[in-house]
Amino acid sequence: MARITVKTLAAALGVSPATVSNAYNRPDQLSPQLRERILATAEEIGYPGPDAAGRTLRMGRAEAVGVLLTERLSYAFSDPFAIEFLTGLSEVVEEHGISIVLMPVSRGAPGSSPAEADESQVTAVRNANIDALTILSLPADHPAATLARARGMRLVTTSVSNDPESSWVAIDDFGAGVMVGEHLASLGHRDIAVLVETNQPAGSPGWRLDAAELSFLDYAARVAGLRKAVPGQVLIVSGGHNSIESGATATTWLLDHDQLPTAIVGLSDVLALGALQALANCRLRTPANVSVCGFDDIPAAKAADLTTVHQPIRDKGQHVGRLLIDPASRPRQVLLPISLVTRATTAPARR
Amino acid sequence: MARITVKTLAAALGVSPATVSNAYNRPDQLSPQLRERILATAEEIGYPGPDAAGRTLRMGRAEAVGVLLTERLSYAFSDPFAIEFLTGLSEVVEEHGISIVLMPVSRGAPGSSPAEADESQVTAVRNANIDALTILSLPADHPAATLARARGMRLVTTSVSNDPESSWVAIDDFGAGVMVGEHLASLGHRDIAVLVETNQPAGSPGWRLDAAELSFLDYAARVAGLRKAVPGQVLIVSGGHNSIESGATATTWLLDHDQLPTAIVGLSDVLALGALQALANCRLRTPANVSVCGFDDIPAAKAADLTTVHQPIRDKGQHVGRLLIDPASRPRQVLLPISLVTRATTAPARR
DNA sequence: TTGTAGGCGTTATCAC
DNA sequence: GTGATAACGCCTACAA
Numbered sequence: 001m002a003r004i005t006v007k008t009l010a011a012a013l014g015v016s017p018a019t020v021s022n023a024y025n026r027p028d029q030l031s032p033q034l035r036e037r038i039l040a041t042a043e044e045i046g047y048p049g050p051d052a053a054g055r056t057l058r059m060g061r062a063e064a065v066g067v068l069l070t071e072r073l074s075y076a077f078s079d080p081f082a083i084e085f086l087t088g089l090s091e092v093v094e095e096h097g098i099s100i101v102l103m104p105v106s107r108g109a110p111g112s113s114p115a116e117a118d119e120s121q122v123t124a125v126r127n128a129n130i131d132a133l134t135i136l137s138l139p140a141d142h143p144a145a146t147l148a149r150a151r152g153m154r155l156v157t158t159s160v161s162n163d164p165e166s167s168w169v170a171i172d173d174f175g176a177g178v179m180v181g182e183h184l185a186s187l188g189h190r191d192i193a194v195l196v197e198t199n200q201p202a203g204s205p206g207w208r209l210d211a212a213e214l215s216f217l218d219y220a221a222r223v224a225g226l227r228k229a230v231p232g233q234v235l236i237v238s239g240g241h242n243s244i245e246s247g248a249t250a251t252t253w254l255l256d257h258d259q260l261p262t263a264i265v266g267l268s269d270v271l272a273l274g275a276l277q278a279l280a281n282c283r284l285r286t287p288a289n290v291s292v293c294g295f296d297d298i299p300a301a302k303a304a305d306l307t308t309v310h311q312p313i314r315d316k317g318q319h320v321g322r323l324l325i326d327p328a329s330r331p332r333q334v335l336l337p338i339s340l341v342t343r344a345t346t347a348p349a350r351r
Numbered sequence: 352m353a354r355i356t357v358k359t360l361a362a363a364l365g366v367s368p369a370t371v372s373n374a375y376n377r378p379d380q381l382s383p384q385l386r387e388r389i390l391a392t393a394e395e396i397g398y399p400g401p402d403a404a405g406r407t408l409r410m411g412r413a414e415a416v417g418v419l420l421t422e423r424l425s426y427a428f429s430d431p432f433a434i435e436f437l438t439g440l441s442e443v444v445e446e447h448g449i450s451i452v453l454m455p456v457s458r459g460a461p462g463s464s465p466a467e468a469d470e471s472q473v474t475a476v477r478n479a480n481i482d483a484l485t486i487l488s489l490p491a492d493h494p495a496a497t498l499a500r501a502r503g504m505r506l507v508t509t510s511v512s513n514d515p516e517s518s519w520v521a522i523d524d525f526g527a528g529v530m531v532g533e534h535l536a537s538l539g540h541r542d543i544a545v546l547v548e549t550n551q552p553a554g555s556p557g558w559r560l561d562a563a564e565l566s567f568l569d570y571a572a573r574v575a576g577l578r579k580a581v582p583g584q585v586l587i588v589s590g591g592h593n594s595i596e597s598g599a600t601a602t603t604w605l606l607d608h609d610q611l612p613t614a615i616v617g618l619s620d621v622l623a624l625g626a627l628q629a630l631a632n633c634r635l636r637t638p639a640n641v642s643v644c645g646f647d648d649i650p651a652a653k654a655a656d657l658t659t660v661h662q663p664i665r666d667k668g669q670h671v672g673r674l675l676i677d678p679a680s681r682p683r684q685v686l687l688p689i690s691l692v693t694r695a696t697t698a699p700a701r702r
Numbered sequence: 703t704t705g706t707a708g709g710c711g712t713t714a715t716c717a718c
Numbered sequence: 719g720t721g722a723t724a725a726c727g728c729c730t731a732c733a734a
Contacts (some may be wrong), residue, residue: 007728016705018729021729021730048498049498050729051502054408054727054728056407056408056409057404057711059710059728062403073451074438074442074445077435083428084428087425090427090428094425094455094457095663097455097457097475099452100424101453106445117723124448127413128450129403129415130403145556147399152547169482356712367720368721369721402710406713409712409726410712500717
């Protein structure tokens with residue numbers, strides 16, 4: 001038995017498909033009684049209303065915006081930053097009846113060429129029925145961004161770009177790094193460690209990164225800012241992807257390798273919270289023995305009394321949401337304010 | 352200038368559209384060198400690859416599953432239960448390159464007929480390009496569920512249903528209510544209050560619900576279970592939608608109206624946490640003065656040492672995910688195990 | 703107020 | 719290995 005479409009319904013009623021369509025989309029284009037009759041018969045013969053796929057193709061709009069969160073979709077839900085961002089984003093788009101499409105970045109088959117890896121990475125984005133795309137915690141030149149541009153869909157990134165044709169909502173990451181760096185420098189810290197996120201699983205053994213590897217990091221600008229402001233050694237360490245566990249692992253690595261600095265900076269609050277946890281486990285006192293700083297000021301940072309750089313995360317999501325659904329869609333750039341929030345985890349360097 | 356499609360590219364190359372399509376979807380159907388040439392030219396003239404809308408229409412698949420979370424999309428992100436559920440769901444679906452579509456339930460225009468309200472409520476679901484749908488914290492007979500069925504898409508609900516043709520992953524909510532009720536009864540509680548979620552904003556003034564209003568609640572079965580097991584008064588109170596704030600407001604209402612029972616049961620852990628907070632604010636001791644119980648055992652419940660009924664939330668998401676993407680798609684029912692977790696917030700009733 | 707017709711971009715079928 | 723063709727289901731000029 002064939003599927004029930006607008007045609008089936010039209011035939012059953014002896015009217016044209018156009019009229020049926022109008023009954024759903026333009027009530028003013030036909031008499032109320034006819035419309036009533038159409039809707040009633042639809043119910044009767046089981047026509048579920050206009051099909052989304054046909055509608056999307058014909059109208060060129062999907063009524064949905066896409067969000068590419070991080071490498072792993074499931075990680076995002078344990079990242080307070082992502083959650084807060086999504087809250088702001090959804091507040092805006094749901095007012096307009098727009099849906100949010102969360103897409104995974106599939107890792108390319110191992111051993112494939114770079115071009116093919118790129119290709120397979122964005123499969124989900126390619127197949128997604130969306131009108132606009134935003135990417136979070138991913139480089140602005142991610143293959144998915146390139147694809148979105150090629151498709152001609154609105155693209156809003158969350159990092160600063162020099163291209164005046166691009167839209168973004170971001171903070172000054174370099175400036176944020178400088179803020180933290182100056183704060184620590186003024187407290188006499190000359191030897192700091194930076195906890196960063198990498199693609200490895202959470203709580204990976206822990207290791208030190210060379211300068212060359214640094215460019216792959218999402219927040220290279222923050223590190224650069226730190227380096228500029230801190231007159232001393234800056235060691236980069238990772239324990240895996242962005243999670244409390246990774247922060248703890250990286251900190252433990254520092255302890256185990258006798259590399260404990262006077263201050264530890266998590267490139268995200270989550271990593272910094274992991275550091276706090278690991279230090280507490282080893283009976284080290286914060287900030288008496290080691291100072292700890294984070295970035296972003298997620299809700300948990302306040303609860304932990306963590307010194308960090310505040311940014312309006314939810315606002316960020318709202319701004320992105322507005323740009324995503326803006327029909328005018330001319331490129332716009334939004335630079336959000338940041339501020340250092342000095343709390344209880346930083347103090348003068350021990351000597 | 353017209354959009355670049357498979358046709359444009361085919362014309363530019365002097366091959367047929369079918370071959371171009373094959374170059375993308377069936378590499379084995381054409382010679383490697385031709386494929387290479389096609390992909391190269393695509394890059395050159397800026398063909399972004401097969402369009403999602405056309406593809407979805409033609410193939411009848413969108414490679415995406417829909418999730419209807421609660422009345423307000425943005426609330427869901429502050430609900431630990433929803434987050435945990437989504438984590439499990441995404442773990443499963445992202446392995447298959449499937450996207451997740453989060454849809455809002457738009458409230459119908461005020462003053463419209465019930466049928467039209469239903470209609471406008473499900474607009475987002477109607478327009479969503481999805482292959483399957485699940486609904487969380489919403490009655491299984493929600494208009495969106497009806498629509499999904501009519502569309503012939505896979506539907507997985509999260510509450511028990513008697514229809515053998517339906518798929519669901521759920522717990523025994525009545526049994527969970529009985530568990531809590533018996534626990535409290537055995538401690539001598541004969542006068543309890545139940546904090547429930549309603550559609551009002553969080554932290555609404557607070558009020559008592561009549562039995563008649565109860566049937567509208569998501570978790571009526573839990574209340575029924577409580578009622579069965581507790582030999583005494585069971586008062587139903589609400590302070591708005593599911594949030595800590597609402598739980599606190601409802602509890603404050605109890606205090607203000609001199610209705611303080613010997614035990615307060617939050618129909619979700621979040622509401623129970625709100626109760627704990629409000630009691631602490633009023634210098635009442637838990638459990639010495641008042642016992643408190645929750646449901647679901649979210650991570651924060653453990654941290655707060657809250658007595659609650661454990662259910663495997665993440666497993667639930669994973670199960671739902673598997674059913675959503677199961678191509679066989681025959682109806683399946685999964686009843687997940689629950690258990691009472693007795694922690695520090697319950698004690699014998701004060702006399 | 704209602705009907706006709708064309709096409710949105712793709713892919714499966716079936717020839718060649 | 720490659721090409722022509724016909725849908726998929728819908729909406730919107732435009733014509734009646």
